[in-house]
Structures are given as structure tokens and as C-alpha cells.
Amino acid sequence: MAAHSAVLSVSRIINPIWGRHLGNTVKVFGTTLTSHRNKTLHVPPPAKYGGRHTVTLIPGDGIGPELLSHVVEVFRFSCVPVDFEVVHVNSALEAEDDIDNAITAIRRNGVALKGNIETKHTMPPSMKSRNNLLRTSLDLYANVMHCQSLPGVQTRHRNIDIMIIRENTEGEYSSLEHESVSGVVECLKIITRSNSLRIAEYAFQLAREKGRRRVTAVHKANIMKLGDGLFLQCCREVASGYPDITFDSMIVDNTTMQLVSKPQQFDVMVMPNLYGNVVSNVCAGLVGGPGLVPGANYGRDYAVFETATRNTGKSVAGKNIANPTAMLLASCMMLDHLKLYNYANLIRNAVLTTMNETRLHTADLGGQGTTSEVVQSIMRIIQSKGQLTADI
Amino acid sequence: ASNIPNGTGSDPDLGNAPLPPPLTCSVFVQMVQDPTQFDVLVMPNLYGDILSDLCAGLIGGLGVTPSGNIGANGVAIFESVHGTAPDIAGLDLANPTALLLSGVMMLRHMGLHQYAAKIQTACFDTIKEKKVLTKDLGGNSKCSEFTTEICRRVQDLA
Numbered sequence: 001m002a003a004h005s006a007v008l009s010v011s012r013i014i015n016p017i018w019g020r021h022l023g024n025t026v027k028v029f030g031t032t033l034t035s036h037r038n039k040t041l042h043v044p045p046p047a048k049y050g051g052r053h054t055v056t057l058i059p060g061d062g063i064g065p066e067l068l069s070h071v072v073e074v075f076r077f078s079c080v081p082v083d084f085e086v087v088h089v090n091s092a093l094e095a096e097d098d099i100d101n102a103i104t105a106i107r108r109n110g111v112a113l114k115g116n117i118e119t120k121h122t123m124p125p126s127m128k129s130r131n132n133l134l135r136t137s138l139d140l141y142a143n144v145m146h147c148q149s150l151p152g153v154q155t156r157h158r159n160i161d162i163m164i165i166r167e168n169t170e171g172e173y174s175s176l177e178h179e180s181v182s183g184v185v186e187c188l189k190i191i192t193r194s195n196s197l198r199i200a201e202y203a204f205q206l207a208r209e210k211g212r213r214r215v216t217a218v219h220k221a222n223i224m225k226l227g228d229g230l231f232l233q234c235c236r237e238v239a240s241g242y243p244d245i246t247f248d249s250m251i252v253d254n255t256t257m258q259l260v261s262k263p264q265q266f267d268v269m270v271m272p273n274l275y276g277n278v279v280s281n282v283c284a285g286l287v288g289g290p291g292l293v294p295g296a297n298y299g300r301d302y303a304v305f306e307t308a309t310r311n312t313g314k315s316v317a318g319k320n321i322a323n324p325t326a327m328l329l330a331s332c333m334m335l336d337h338l339k340l341y342n343y344a345n346l347i348r349n350a351v352l353t354t355m356n357e358t359r360l361h362t363a364d365l366g367g368q369g370t371t372s373e374v375v376q377s378i379m380r381i382i383q384s385k386g387q388l389t390a391d392i
Numbered sequence: 393a394s395n396i397p398n399g400t401g402s403d404p405d406l407g408n409a410p411l412p413p414p415l416t417c418s419v420f421v422q423m424v425q426d427p428t429q430f431d432v433l434v435m436p437n438l439y440g441d442i443l444s445d446l447c448a449g450l451i452g453g454l455g456v457t458p459s460g461n462i463g464a465n466g467v468a469i470f471e472s473v474h475g476t477a478p479d480i481a482g483l484d485l486a487n488p489t490a491l492l493l494s495g496v497m498m499l500r501h502m503g504l505h506q507y508a509a510k511i512q513t514a515c516f517d518t519i520k521e522k523k524v525l526t527k528d529l530g531g532n533s534k535c536s537e538f539t540t541e542i543c544r545r546v547q548d549l550a
Contacts, residue, residue, distance in 0.1 A: 257449035258449070259449070260446055281418040282424055282446065285420065285422070285425045309418065
């Protein structure tokens with residue numbers, strides 16, 4: 001009996017969301033293997049030794065490195081049992097060695113925290129986006145963003161609480177384009193039944209877990225009858241298995257209009273890749289901007305955390321004016337994923353309390369605070385909670 | 393709330409004005425936070441569909457948003473983009489603003505700028521005064537009453 005419960009608890013550590021399904025490792029809507037990078041046939045053990053976790057850290061470009069250094073600083077100060085394995089990815093190189101190293105490191109550790117890697121427009125079109133490569137290779141099929149109105153941030157609309165689940169691996173981001181006739185480019189949008197079922201299942205599971213009442217599928221099936229039509233049909237099929245959750249659908253242009261006039265009507269939203277990009281950017285703007293919202297990318301085996309709107313923020317890099325909130329909240333999501341809930345709540349509460357201080361607001365919120373002031377305030381609040389801390 | 397400083401504002405001497413620094417966020421974030429920074433936007437079909445509805449939401453909805461479809465050789469169709477609203481059809485309740493302003497766009501396309509300006513001013517003033525408004529704009533006047541009011545103002549402007 002003791003051994004049985006030990007196995008169950010290990011399975012929950014390995015995969016919090018799918019823990020209860022660990023017995024069925026080959027699922028009905030399994031991963032669509034598209035390249036040699038994806039061949040994983042078993043769940044890797046978590047990189048946890050001696051009570052400390054190892055997490056891959058990819059600094060990225062623009063404000064990524066400085067924000068992540070603040071995360072490392074706050075973690076060190078709060079004595080969080082996480083060690084970072086830093087992997088640099090040079091966005092100026094055409095060779096894929098850097099990104100391959102990063103992917104291997106994430107496979108090894110299971111969890112990563114990353115800044116956005118720039119996709120330079122000067123590079124040839126054959127060079128794929130590094131961020132996209134990372135997501136597809138690791139099959140991080142669900143991008144989850146939780147948009148909540150923060151009490152300390154003034155916005156036109158209040159009481160927003162929306163969870164956006166975006167399909168992360170296919171759709172318009174399949175990078176399949178060709179120019180058979182000069183001056184006429186065709187771009188393929190891929191929608192598959194298996195990936196659509198998978199993301200819908202994820203959305204409904206998450207809604208049920210978080211006690212949410214309604215899931216809205218966002219689509220443009222009136223125009224893309226086969227592509228988005230398939231997506232919608234898959235969502236409907238999955239919805240029938242969750243009678244306790246209301247399911248409805250909305251066309252993407254109407255959705256954006258409703259979001260800017262009455263965002264409180266939305267609860268959980270699920271959608272294909274491009275609409276996910278649009279809707280998550282609109283929602284980030286509604287709650288106060290890209291500096292505030294964290295994002296998470298979940299796959300069956302791996303999880304990568306970053307800011308929700310994935311900006312490199314080049315124009316504010318190195319000036320100590322970037323808002324560290326999004327990255328710090330993303331690191332708290334990561335701590336939740338590692339089941340270090342106490343540390344996650346400690347840091348999260350400190351961040352949100354600091355956000356209530358208008359005089360500490362950074363430039364993106366209309367204030368004049370610096371990044372370091374915000375981080376110092378967060379560390380002071382953590383210290384005041386009486387937990388064990390290192391020296392500032 | 394203002395966002396990351398990235399615009400130089402309007403510049404009278406457009407020829408020598410430095411280009412504003414590139415936007416660090418997507419247009420969707422910028423449009424929601426500070427739509428006044430934008431002037432004219434051009435884009436492919438799908439993004440236009442999404443962005444035009446988003447902007448319509450910012451200014452009051454499809455009931456007040458005009459649109460036009462321009463083709464070669466000046467061929468054009470101007471239309472409102474709201475639905476057919478069968479539930480209020482024939483009851484003298486609908487808001488004619490979207491279609492009226494589309495008509496104003498049409499007059500401008502045809503070069504009848506004076507008439508266009510007069511009707512637009514009359515329409516905007518009627519809405520601004522808030523005395524005679526249809527239900528969707530918060531009033532309880534009929535469509536015909538709203539129209540009569542606009543006509544009255546046009547007459548006064550003549």
C-alpha cells in the first residue's frame with residue numbers, strides 16, 4: 001500500500017496536470033511528430049537533486065537578460081531552492097546549434113524560464129523563428145495566459161479575469177510558405193484534428209480545475225470553413241464531455257470588439273495560434289500592458305515560462321525602466337509548476353503589493369519608477385514576511 | 393495610461409521629421425492602450441477584419457461605423473457593417489448613423505465635399521447634444537425623429 005501511494009505521488013510530481021492519466025502514456029490525441037527533435041517516449045524524471053530543482057534559463061534579447069537577472073536575484077534573496085542552467089541563444093547566427101543546445105537543456109531539466117529571442121527581419125526567410133522552433137520541438141502545445149485586472153493599475157475596464165488558451169504549435173505559424181509564381185505567395189495554415197482536440201481538452205480540463213464556468217472558442221469558421229471549422233467541431237466534441245461547463249463560440253473580429261467594450265463577459269477562451277496572438281495582446285493591453293502579464297507554455301513533458309506578449313523590448317533595454325512584473329510573475333508560475341507553492345505565493349504577493357504603489361510604477365504604466373526600485377521594494381516586502389532571506 | 397514612449401506626436405514639417413522609434417509592442421496592445429497615436433493603417437485582409445472591428449468597438453460599435461469598398465476606376469460600394477437586425481426591422485427603431493456616415497464617405501469619394509461636410513457636422517452635432525438619440529445610443533427617440541433632427545441642422549447650416 002505504501003509503495004502504491006509512493007508511485008502515485010511521484011507521478012503527480014512528474015506531471016501535475018496529467019498526473020492522474022499517467023497510466024495511459026499513449027493518449028488518443030498524441031503528439032504529432034514533425035521532426036527528429038520530438039522523439040520522447042517516456043516522461044523524464046524531474047531535475048531535482050538534494051531538494052533543489054534545476055531550471056534552464058534562456059536570457060534572450062532586449063530586456064530579457066536584465067529581467068531574468070532580477071528574477072535570479074529575487075530567487076537568491078528568498079532562498080528559493082532553484083538553480084539556473086543558463087543557455088545563451090545568439091539570434092544573429094543562422095546555424096541552429098544554439099537553439100538545439102537550449103532544447104536539449106530543457107529536455108534535461110523539464111522546465112525553463114526564457115526571455116524572447118529576437119527574430120531579425122534581415123535574416124533570410126528560410127531561417128525559422130527560434131522561439132517557434134523551441135515551442136514545436138518540445139511540443140509545447142498549450143500557451144496559457146491569465147489576464148487579471150490589478151488593483152493598483154488604472155485601466156478603462158475593471159474586473160477582468162480571462163484565461164486564454166492558445167494552440168501553440170500549428171495554425172498560421174506552421175512556417176509553410178511558397179512562391180510558385182513570382183509575386184504570388186501562398187501561406188499554409190495547418191489545422192489538425194488531433195492538435196485541436198488536444199488543445200480543447202486542455203482548455204476544458206483547466207477550466208474544470210480552476211472552477212471556471214464558461215469556455216469560448218474563438219474562430220473564423222464562416223470564412224475558413226474547413227480549417228477553423230475543424231477546430232470548432234473539435235471544441236464542440238470535447239465540450240460534450242463536460243456538461244458542467246458552458247461552451248460557446250465567437251468569431252474573432254466580434255471577439256475583439258467585445259473585448260474592448262465589455263471584457264467582463266469572458267471567462268476561458270480557447271483558440272488557434274494567430275487569433276491567440278491577437279486576443280492575448282488585446283487582453284494584455286486591457287489590463288495595463290505587456291509589462292504586467294506572465295505567460296506559460298505547457299507540453300506533455302515540458303513547461304516553459306515567459307512574458308505573455310513575448311516582446312524583446314529593444315527600445316527600453318539597458319535603461320533600467322522595463323517593468324519586471326511580467327517576468328517575476330512568470331517565475332512564480334514556474335514555482336507553482338515545481339510545486340514550490342509557498343515561495344510562489346511569497347514572491348507573487350510581494351510583486352502585487354508593489355504594483356499597488358503608484359509611485360513605483362515604471363514608464364509603461366505611466367510612472368517614473370525604475371526597475372531596480374521595483375525589485376528592491378519586492379525584496380523588502382519579502383524580508384518583512386519573516387522568511388529566511390539572504391543579504392540584499 | 394500612457395505606454396512606453398515611442399511616438400514623436402504630430403509634426404508640422406513632415407518632410408524633415410525623424411521617424412518615430414519602432415513600436416515595441418504589437419499594434420493590438422497599442423491600439424487598446426493609446427489609439428490616438430495612429431493615423432492611417434494599411435494591412436492584409438484578415439488583420440484588417442480583426443483590427444477594424446476592434447477599432448469600431450473603441451468608438452461605440454458597429455452602429456456608428458461607416459465603411460467603403462474601393463475598386464479600380466473609382467468603382468466603390470459604401471456600406472454599414474453591422475448586422476441586419478431582423479428583430480427591430482420595420483419598427484423605426486434602428487440607428488441610421490453607420491449607413492449615413494457611409495453615405496458621407498460616398499459623397500467625398502464623388503468629390504461632393506461640401507455636402508459631405510454639412511451632413512457629417514449635422515450628424516455629429518445631433519449625437520453630441522444627446523437630446524434626440526436612438527435606443528442603442530442611450531436615448532428613446534425613433535429613427536425618423538433622429539433623421540428629422542439631422543435634417544433640421546443641415547438646413548440651419550445652409
